[in-house]
Amino acid sequence: MTMERAHPTREPIPQIDDLAQAESGSPFTPHDADDVAEMLAAIDVDDVEELFDIPDPVRYDGSFGIEGESEQGVRRRLERTLDANADVTEFLGRGHYAHYVPSVVDSLSLRSEFITSYTQYQPEISQGFLQVLFEFQSLVTELTGMDVANCSMYDAATALGEAATLADRVRAADGSTILVPDYLRAERRAVLENYTDGAGLSICEFPTENGMVDPDALETALDEDVLLVYVETPTTDGVIEEHLGAVGSILEDRETLFCLGSDLLALSLLENPATVGADVVVGNAGVLGLPNAFGMGIGLFACREEFLRQVPGRLVGASEDADGDRTYTLTLQTREQHIRRERATSNICSNQAWVALRTAIHATYLGPEGLTDLADRCTRLPARLAAELDEVPGVSAPANDAYHFREFTAEIDGDAEAVVSELADRGFAVHQRGEDAIQVCVTEANEAHVDDFLEQVREVMA
Amino acid sequence: MQRHRQTKWDETTSEGHEPLLSEKDSTRHEPEDTYLPDDLTRDGIELPSLSEPELVRHYTRLSQMNYGIDDGPYPLGSCTMKYNPKFTEDIAGSTAAAIHPDRDPELSQGALQVYHELQDYLSRIGGMDAVTLQPPAGAAGELTGILIAKAYHEHNGEGDEREEILVPASAHGTNFASAAMAGYDIVELPADDDGRVDLDALTEAVGETTAALMLTNPNTLGLFERDIEEIADIVHDAGGLLYYDGANLNALLGRARPGDMGFDVMHFNVHKTFATPHGGGGPGAGPIGVREGLEQFLPTPQVRTDGDEYTLVEPDESIGKVHGSMGNWLVLLKAHAYISRLGDDGLTDTSAKAVLNANYLAERIDLEVPFEPFHHEFVASAGETDAADFAKAMLDNGVHPPTTKWPEIVDEALMTEPTEAESKRSLEQLAAAFNAVSDEDADTIADAPQTTAAKRIDQTTAARDPTLSWQQLSE
Numbered sequence: 001m002t003m004e005r006a007h008p009t010r011e012p013i014p015q016i017d018d019l020a021q022a023e024s025g026s027p028f029t030p031h032d033a034d035d036v037a038e039m040l041a042a043i044d045v046d047d048v049e050e051l052f053d054i055p056d057p058v059r060y061d062g063s064f065g066i067e068g069e070s071e072q073g074v075r076r077r078l079e080r081t082l083d084a085n086a087d088v089t090e091f092l093g094r095g096h097y098a099h100y101v102p103s104v105v106d107s108l109s110l111r112s113e114f115i116t117s118y119t120q121y122q123p124e125i126s127q128g129f130l131q132v133l134f135e136f137q138s139l140v141t142e143l144t145g146m147d148v149a150n151c152s153m154y155d156a157a158t159a160l161g162e163a164a165t166l167a168d169r170v171r172a173a174d175g176s177t178i179l180v181p182d183y184l185r186a187e188r189r190a191v192l193e194n195y196t197d198g199a200g201l202s203i204c205e206f207p208t209e210n211g212m213v214d215p216d217a218l219e220t221a222l223d224e225d226v227l228l229v230y231v232e233t234p235t236t237d238g239v240i241e242e243h244l245g246a247v248g249s250i251l252e253d254r255e256t257l258f259c260l261g262s263d264l265l266a267l268s269l270l271e272n273p274a275t276v277g278a279d280v281v282v283g284n285a286g287v288l289g290l291p292n293a294f295g296m297g298i299g300l301f302a303c304r305e306e307f308l309r310q311v312p313g314r315l316v317g318a319s320e321d322a323d324g325d326r327t328y329t330l331t332l333q334t335r336e337q338h339i340r341r342e343r344a345t346s347n348i349c350s351n352q353a354w355v356a357l358r359t360a361i362h363a364t365y366l367g368p369e370g371l372t373d374l375a376d377r378c379t380r381l382p383a384r385l386a387a388e389l390d391e392v393p394g395v396s397a398p399a400n401d402a403y404h405f406r407e408f409t410a411e412i413d414g415d416a417e418a419v420v421s422e423l424a425d426r427g428f429a430v431h432q433r434g435e436d437a438i439q440v441c442v443t444e445a446n447e448a449h450v451d452d453f454l455e456q457v458r459e460v461m462a
Numbered sequence: 463m464q465r466h467r468q469t470k471w472d473e474t475t476s477e478g479h480e481p482l483l484s485e486k487d488s489t490r491h492e493p494e495d496t497y498l499p500d501d502l503t504r505d506g507i508e509l510p511s512l513s514e515p516e517l518v519r520h521y522t523r524l525s526q527m528n529y530g531i532d533d534g535p536y537p538l539g540s541c542t543m544k545y546n547p548k549f550t551e552d553i554a555g556s557t558a559a560a561i562h563p564d565r566d567p568e569l570s571q572g573a574l575q576v577y578h579e580l581q582d583y584l585s586r587i588g589g590m591d592a593v594t595l596q597p598p599a600g601a602a603g604e605l606t607g608i609l610i611a612k613a614y615h616e617h618n619g620e621g622d623e624r625e626e627i628l629v630p631a632s633a634h635g636t637n638f639a640s641a642a643m644a645g646y647d648i649v650e651l652p653a654d655d656d657g658r659v660d661l662d663a664l665t666e667a668v669g670e671t672t673a674a675l676m677l678t679n680p681n682t683l684g685l686f687e688r689d690i691e692e693i694a695d696i697v698h699d700a701g702g703l704l705y706y707d708g709a710n711l712n713a714l715l716g717r718a719r720p721g722d723m724g725f726d727v728m729h730f731n732v733h734k735t736f737a738t739p740h741g742g743g744g745p746g747a748g749p750i751g752v753r754e755g756l757e758q759f760l761p762t763p764q765v766r767t768d769g770d771e772y773t774l775v776e777p778d779e780s781i782g783k784v785h786g787s788m789g790n791w792l793v794l795l796k797a798h799a800y801i802s803r804l805g806d807d808g809l810t811d812t813s814a815k816a817v818l819n820a821n822y823l824a825e826r827i828d829l830e831v832p833f834e835p836f837h838h839e840f841v842a843s844a845g846e847t848d849a850a851d852f853a854k855a856m857l858d859n860g861v862h863p864p865t866t867k868w869p870e871i872v873d874e875a876l877m878t879e880p881t882e883a884e885s886k887r888s889l890e891q892l893a894a895a896f897n898a899v900s901d902e903d904a905d906t907i908a909d910a911p912q913t914t915a916a917k918r919i920d921q922t923t924a925a926r927d928p929t930l931s932w933q934q935l936s937e
Contacts, residue, residue, distance in 0.1 A: 010705040025811030026804055028545050028737070030885035041820040048814045053686045053822055053835045054714075058723045062716030071549045078799055081579075082558035084572035085565075087894070091518040092562040095786065103515060114548055116530035118538060124914040125857050127479065128528030129742040134553075135483050138931035142509055148930050150744065157786030165643075176837070179806075187704065190762075190783035194609055198645030219921055229552040239643035240502060268495060270481075287790025294573055295563030295787020296598075296745065314743065318478075318935055319924035326478035326935075327902040331924040335599070340870075341638035342648045347635050350599040350733065354741025361521060364483055364751060367511035368491035379497040389552055410867040420566075429565055 028227060061333040063210040082428050088161070088429045089449045092455065094236045094293055095185060097287045101358075101373070102365050105289055109358045119314075123320070130328035133316040133353065136360040140157050143267040144281040145274030146302035149311040152285070152352040153299025157188040158231060159282035160261065160347055161195025162301060162312040165258045165279065167228035167311045168199045169345070169394030174224025176201045177216075179256075181208050185236050201227065211239035211400035211409075211438075214406030215246040222256065228280075232261040233270055238382060238407035240270065248277025262286045264300065264363060266405050269375035279304050288366075298359060309335060312346030314353075338339035365391075374444065378406045380443045381450075386410065388454055389440070399437060400412040407441035409433050412461075419460055426456040463894035464860040466534065469526035470915040479915060480523045482766035483510040484932040490893040517546055527915040528742075529862055537823075537841045539865040539877025540634065540682055542712050543736035547803065552797035559795060560616065560825045563787040565656035567774050577765040577788070580749075582800045586920025587801075587809070588708075589721025596761045596789045598710065603729030603748025603883055604640035604676070606761060609781045610727055610752060611674045611703045612644055613759040617779060620701065624673040628702075630659055632683065635708060637676045646673060653871055657683045657833040664696055672702035678707065679723065679911070680713050682835030683879065702908050703727060711735045711880070713817060713838035716810030726753045738798040763788070784876025795894035815837070815882035819889055823880050826893035828900045832872055841872045842896075846908060849874040852899055854918060857911035859895035 036048070044340075046050060069077065090098065107116065113128065120126035120133075132166035134153045138148035155158040164178045178196060180189065182205045193203055205223035206229075210216060213231055224227070229251060232242035244260070251258045260278040265287050273281045280357065286297035303311065317331035337344040366374060382404040386397040389410055397410035401438065412419050413436075420432040428449075442450060471480040474587055492506035509588040512520070530536070536543035553559070582592040597603035608627065615664060616626045628640035629762040630651045638648050649667050658681065668675070675697045679687045697704050706720040706728035713733045720728045731736050733746040740746070752760065759781050763774035804812065816838040824831050829842040842864075852874070853863035864878040876896075878888060899907065911918065929935055 020503035024807055026549060026807075026808035026882065026900050028804075029811055029815040029882045030888075031815060035886040036818065039470055039818055043821045043825045045821075050814075051817045051835070052717055052837065053688065054718050055688055055691070060589070060719050060722060062806055062810040064510060064583070064716070064806050064809065066586065066801060066809070068585060068808050069802055071547075072800045073802060075553060076548060077560070078553050078576070078795070079556060081554055081575050082572040082608055085558050085561050086571075088565075088569055090562045090565070092564050094564060096539060096563055098560075098691035104518060105747070105917075108518065108525070108553065110869050111522070111525040113525040113528040113530045115551075115741050117528055117742045118536060118740050122857065122863060123540070123919045124854065124855065124911050125862065125914045126742075126914045128524035128526065131478075131480065131482070131524055132621045132742075133702075134930075135932070138484065138933060141931040141933055153746075154602065155786045157783070158598070158602075169678070185786075187783055187786050191786060192783055193847055194782055195607070195643070196500050197612075198643045200645065203751070231648055233802060240498070242502065261554040264660070267499070269496065269503055271502060273831055275504070280799055283497065292562045293562040294561055294570070295785070295793035296789070296791045297786070297791070298745075313561070315928070315930055317924045318929040319920050321919045325916065326476075327916040327919050328925050329919050329921055331921070331928055332928075335639035335923070338635035338637075341635045342642035344635070344639040344642075347601040347605055347636050347639035347643050348599070349601045350572055350740070350746035352598075352745045353743030355745060356741070357742065361517070364510055364512060365514065368489050368507050368509040369511065369913075371509070372491055372493045372658045373509065376493065376498075378912045383497065410510045424566060426570060429562070431564060445835060 042351050046108040057269035077438035088424060088427050089446055089457045091440045091446060091453060092322060092429055092431060094439060096283060096292055096433055097406060097443060098292045098445040099287060099443055101289065101291055101362060104365055105358050105361050109354065109362055112356060115354060120330055122325065127252050127327060130316050132357050132360060134318065135326045136356045139314060139360055139363055140300060140302050143264050144302040145272040146281055147305035149307050149313065150311055150315055150358045153301050153313055154352060155299045155333050156261065156282065157191035159299030159301050159432065160188055163259045163280045163282050164196045164201060164228055164308060166312065168201060169195040170307050171227050171255050171257060175227055177225045177227060178203050179206055179229045181206060181223060181231060182210055182237050183237055190248065205268065209236050211235060211402055212241050213243045213247055215243055219250055226256045226258050228257040230259045230261060232265055234405035237409055238404040240403040240405050244271055252277055262342055265371065265375050268371035285359050288357055288362040290355055298355040310345055311335065313348045313351055316320060322459060378443060379403060381447055382406055382408050385440065385442050385450055392458050392461050406443055408440060409437050409439045411437050421455060422460045423456060428453050428456055463899060464891045465862040465914060469524045469916045474546045480527065482932050485522060487511050492830055493897065501627050513711045517741065534861055535880060535888055536862045537864050537878045537880045537892065539879045540709050541865065542879060542881055544737055545880040545883035546737050547800060550799040554792040554795050559792065563897055571772055574765050576795060576798055578767050578772055580794055583801050584730055584749055584751060586660050588718030588730065588751040590728065591754040592757040592760060593749055593751045594760045594764060595749045595794050597750060598745060598785050598790045600729055600731040600744040600748040601636040601640055602784055603750045604636055606642055607705050607727040607729055607750045608641055608644040608674065608930060610756055610759045613779060613781050614703065614756060615673055617782055622672055626671045627673055628667055628675040630677065632681060632871055633676060633678060634707060641676065655681040655869060658687050659689065659693055661689055661692060662692060667875065668696055668700040668702060672700050674703040675703050675704040676707055679709050680710050680837045682832045683841050684839040685833055686837060690723045702895060709734060710838065713813055715811055716806065721753060726756060732793060732797040737800045738793045738796040739895060745790045745793050745812040745871040747790045747797065811880050821878045823878065823889045826890065827896040829896060840875060841869065842876045842878060843872050844874035847874065847885050849876055851907050852876060855899040855902055855907045855910040856895050859898050860894045861892050
């Protein structure tokens with residue numbers, strides 16, 4: 001028998017996206033027509049619509065005007081959209097940092113047993129993730145020197161907000177003041193204000209000198225009303241604080257809590273918060289494990305043992321199972337909203353557990369020596385870049401006479417806005433700080449571009 | 463019925479199963495020759511030092527001792543554990559998405575376009591006039607929404623009088639906690655005999671002190687609040703606002719919109735309704751929508767466009783910020799991809815299959831379901847058996863159990879939400895697991911689970927003597 005072959009025609013072949021339109025329903029519902037018919041018969045209903053007990057006046061016809069697309073079509077469209085993000089090399093920091101994320105982080109964290117699991121309400125079948133979180137808490141405990149750490153907050157700003165309300169719960173002081181340094185990022189302060197609004201706390205600033213605490217000024221700003229003093233190291237200006245011990249001494253005999261803001265990488269090298277007298281440590285743990293993700297991060301929260309029952313968020317503890325084996329479980333849940341409701345220590349439910357997994361993998365990948373070495377590098381790179389920028393006519397760097405971590409501010413002889421804009425046109429993004437300063441961040445992630453960057457700065461300043 | 467024997471790694475050198483990282487290695491490292499002077503550095507740190515192959519094996523084994531949706535059904539009520547499409551992960555992993563939040567908006571036009579489109583999608587889906595994507599989780603969305611309600615009343619000069627938030631007794635715990643965090647007193651509303659808001663009790667509770675009523679619809683029993691229009695009138699007539707908890711929106715996709723029901727503010731749980739993975743506890747994202755007249759209170763910044771360029775705008779009377787940046791960007795990106803893939807037909811089919819699945823499953827199980835007609839979830843009663851024990855025995859029957867002992871209106875509650883992603887066959891296996899446990903004797907149930915990596919875990923001791931780190935274990 002001879003096969004009759006189709007002749008090529010000029011008829012258009014339907015676009016793949018149009019074919020997708022022809023599919024009805026969701027690609028992620030497994031039912032075929034027979035399944036639906038049998039299921040409806042089993043529940044004695046003629047049509048699925050009968051199952052919706054919705055009064056007519058509030059019914060909606062489902063016409064959102066959103067057209068479904070094929071997977072290929074969605075990927076193509078969103079990737080094109082994202083390509084509209086300018087292809088610039090970032091020298092940006094101020095609380096959000098890029099470090100090289102090793103491939104093991106994606107490879108392991110994307111294992112579907114991890115990423116498609118829920119909160120560990122059934123610990124017997126969730127030992128893997130519970131152990132991950134227990135190990136994350138241990139890692140944070142070691143690096144902060146605190147007694148206890150939780151499984152995560154949303155980000156550095158919300159962790160600071162939670163620290164403030166914790167201070168309000170644990171401190172007998174009549175006062176209601178949260179004292180923050182004048183360098184606190186406006187965004188963090190704005191979040192802090194919203195977290196403390198309900199408790200009736202007020203946020204006050206104390207002046208700093210050369211980007212660091214001035215112990216005399218801090219003491220002047222303190223009174224009986226202060227519940228908590230917040231200090232950062234490194235600050236979001238990149239300055240390594242040199243007066244942590246003094247802050248600890250000033251607050252030691254007061255009812256005021258000492259809250260230190262930092263990050264896990266910096267803490268592997270800088271002074272141990274416990275040694276300087278910190279009561280609570282907050283910050284961004286996502287410096288490890290996540291690339292820059294438009295500000296998505298993970299909040300760090302650790303504190304002294306005496307505040308344990310006032311800690312916000314989830315805690316994983318060790319326990320025993322019926323065989324007497326050591327196991328892990330969510331614990332002290334009576335602090336949490338699903339049990340304690342309006343008397344809970346926080347409203348937080350979903351946290352950043354998966355980012356905690358990534359952070360733990362990255363930190364363990366580096367190990368104690370790798371962490372310390374990388375942190376040391378983060379003190380050398382900005383020092384060197386600042387020295388080189390300082391040689392550029394019209395640039396004075398660093399603006400603060402201090403050691404720096406990852407970043408520093410530089411004074412510009414001229415219009416900082418114009419300099420930042422011209423650098424962006426030349427492929428480099430830096431922060432503008434006021435009218436006559438910029439801020440520059442350098443880590444192992446962008447250090448290969450430092451020479452090009454300097455070249456462009458020289459040309460822009462010429 | 464399916465069976466599942468979970469992997470369990472043991473080492474005789476460890477008291478637990480897979481040893482802790484710290485039991486594999488513990489190395490103290492003291493920094494030397496640092497750039498910083500000694501008085502600015504710490505003495506050292508002690509952490510595991512493992513090679514990459516050892517690290518990979520550790521986390522791979524831990525993953526094997528964890529259950530996810532990709533393993534099997536996960537019918538936790540009000541948690542909407544549905545399938546997470548893989549392609550969304552590829553989009554989120556794109557290098558063009560890995561950008562710094564402080565870029566000038568001109569340099570992040572792609573990300574801002576995604577934000578703007580998702581704001582638009584969610585406005586349409588919720589029947590809202592404006593949306594913010596900033597809240598990083600559902601509870602953060604609740605706090606944001608209540609702060610907006612507070613700003614609205616303060617704007618009207620009624621901030622001091624309106625000091626109460628009404629919450630039904632069966633509401634999610636976060637509702638109470640979020641309202642309290644915003645400084646409100648909570649007034650708990652009892653349910654009527656049908657399991658819905660008791661209109662008489664509501665009428666009695668509302669007044670000049672009411673700031674808002676927070677409501678989940680369908681409620682946690684899966685029941686649609688049929689009197690929603692009357693509820694909205696009662697609250698609005700008293701000068702209060704109506705807040706929609708979006709935890710159960712999956713039931714209504716394309717069939718009813720909170721905005722049309724009279725809600726003024728709502729949050730979306732994108733890790734529930736829009737299939738972003740829950741990642742073992744988060745990250746989620748809790749965008750909120752508001753009706754006209756409340757836009758000026760939204761968090762800053764809002765993404766707007768003139769058609770050519772996307773800009774960041776601070777609303778006139780913004781409540782400020784609820785996240786240091788613009789929320790959980792990668793999660794939002796995945797939600798955008800999911801909605802784009804489904805479109806109107808897919809979204810509407812989602813609620814159809816979610817509700818069909820819940821009804822079919824309930825029909826097949828031998829337990830009493832006291833409240834109906836339910837939608838995407840139902841609350842069965844474990845009867846004489848403790849619901850927590852019942853759940854442990856389900857683990858031995860190859861599935862993850864439902865949410866237990868809540869809402870309390872049903873004795874020994876098993877709050878069950880299969881989602882649209884389960885096939886008829888999978889639902890039958892899930893039903894078989896329920897029924898097998900119903901037939902089991904008390905001893906078998908008390909000894910469960912036997913097939914999981916851990917046997918029954920003692921929660922009481924864990925809470926009485928908390929051990930929260932490997933440091934505390936070795937104390």
